[in-house]
Amino acid sequence: MLDDMRLDEWLELFTDDATYWIPEGKDDLDPKRETSILYDDRFRMEDRVWRLVRGPAHAQIPPSRTRRMISNVEVEESEDGEVVVYSNFAIFEVRRNEQRIFAGRYEHRLRLGEDALRIRRKKAMLVNNASPLYNLTFMV
Numbered sequence: 001m002l003d004d005m006r007l008d009e010w011l012e013l014f015t016d017d018a019t020y021w022i023p024e025g026k027d028d029l030d031p032k033r034e035t036s037i038l039y040d041d042r043f044r045m046e047d048r049v050w051r052l053v054r055g056p057a058h059a060q061i062p063p064s065r066t067r068r069m070i071s072n073v074e075v076e077e078s079e080d081g082e083v084v085v086y087s088n089f090a091i092f093e094v095r096r097n098e099q100r101i102f103a104g105r106y107e108h109r110l111r112l113g114e115d116a117l118r119i120r121r122k123k124a125m126l127v128n129n130a131s132p133l134y135n136l137t138f139m140v
Contacts, residue, residue: 001013002066003067003068007053008049011046013119014045014122015111015113015119015120017042017120018041018121019040019042020044020045020121021039021040021123021124022036022039022125022126023036023123023129024036025129025130026130027105027129037129038136052137057137059135060138062096063095064093064095065093065094065095066091066138067091067092068091069090069092070087070088070106071087071088071089074086081111082120083109083111084107085110086107087105087108088103088105088106089104089105089106093138102127102128102140103127104126104129105125106122106124107125108121108123109121124140
């Protein structure tokens with residue numbers, strides 16, 4: 001969905017109390033007390049999607065073209081009854097004739113909703129999260 005810019009559909013996969021987090025520097029800091037590359041609640045996620053799909057996302061003119069590769073998927077149940085899914089990712093981005101590659105590990109915490117599993121938290125731990133990241137304005 002992200003690579004096809006189906007961001008409204010992607011957003012519907014999340015719970016109302018969802019968070020979307022990209023740690024900075026280290027992978028397991030407290031995002032409420034430490035600096036993050038991105039730490040959005042559901043409201044900020046909706047705002048980000050609106051700007052990328054409909055609004056003035058000037059940093060995405062022209063929009064990035066992306067393709068993700070997901071591998072090494074691991075599923076486990078957590079103590080609170082949620083399902084935790086870990087996976088490795090590589091994201092290839094092309095924008096203004098420049099290609100960048102991002103790699104890391106996702107952690108998705110899923111909760112059973114009324115009709116399906118929903119994402120309560122998406123955490124993207126970038127391999128280069130301690131390095132300067134120029135214009136990271138697409139959804140990781």
